[in-house]
Amino acid sequence: MITTDYILLCLGMGIVTYVPRWVPLFALSQRTLPRWLEEWLDLIPAAILSALILPSLVTAGEPRQLSLWNNDLLVAVPVFLFALRTRSLGGTVVLGMALYWLAGKFLG
């Protein structure tokens, strides 16, 4: 059953997730940006991807602790090298899954 409170919760969450997605798009796409901002934004993807990936590979637990020996990291090394070499998105995804599956089987 869906209560009014639950609908309010979803609406509230929806608004606060939507606004950060919408405001920059709306504000920035309608004008020419200063040079420094363009250069800064140009560096954001590399930065954000790295910031998303690395902690999930080398930390674990709650609260997080450094963990330098785990399947996620072990698999990431050959997968990263494969991506560097082939630049194939599909191939990288499939290889990552296969190695992760194997690592789970044999390394536990």
Added chain:
Amino acid sequence: MSDHAAPTDKASIFRDGVRAAWPICLGYVPIGLAFGVLAQKAGLSPLAIGLMSVLVFAGSSQFIAVAMLGTGAGIAAIVVTAFTVNLRHLLMSSAISVYLRGIHKRWLTLFAYGITDESFALNLVRFREGNWDWKRALTVNHVTNAFWVASTVIGGLGGALIPAHAFGIDYALMGMFLCLLVYQLRGRLYVLTGLIAGAAAVVLSLLIPGNSYIVAASVIAATAGLYIRRRWPSLAASSTPAGERCREPVERNKR
């Protein structure tokens, strides 16, 4: 940027979008199922799960919301948490806005709904490579959204019956992110920025709970990168100049 434009008929736009979106869809299935199972255990019906997925479409905050619901947290606390968890989309949306110049506001409003870590990273790469446009990007956003909503609802209906961790599917998104990161390393400056971001993110993630480390580390790294570009231009010289990538959209606007 390539000179020949991609076909503009609806069928090829949809096909290209779906083709590009499959790694994300694949990656969403195990996460969506897992979310559905958890949400169902927390007492949410499949309909309630679907409602949240449609209205929110943000994996991490949905997981947190369900966990908080389980502990009896109030609406305000959950909403505030969701807000802080999703602040990183400010950065993503800013970075992708460069490619969405001159698009009608109505479409921007629809586009914004589908900006996630995954669609952002994928679309950005495609835009840069050329032969990509906002309609294809929008298709990616909405196809992946549909997969997300469906997987969460299916998880709520009977996800516990589906074997978890099958075929390494849990690694699909990580594999995709690793390859998308490779695409971003277009010169020494980008490698350096990535290294700074990664190191900062690891340190900050160990120091502060939650996921604000993503935004903090990205801002630190991009600012450091910009400083390096200004201070030692020769170091950044091997990289593609930033202005290069906006040339095409700007020209299109003039016509």
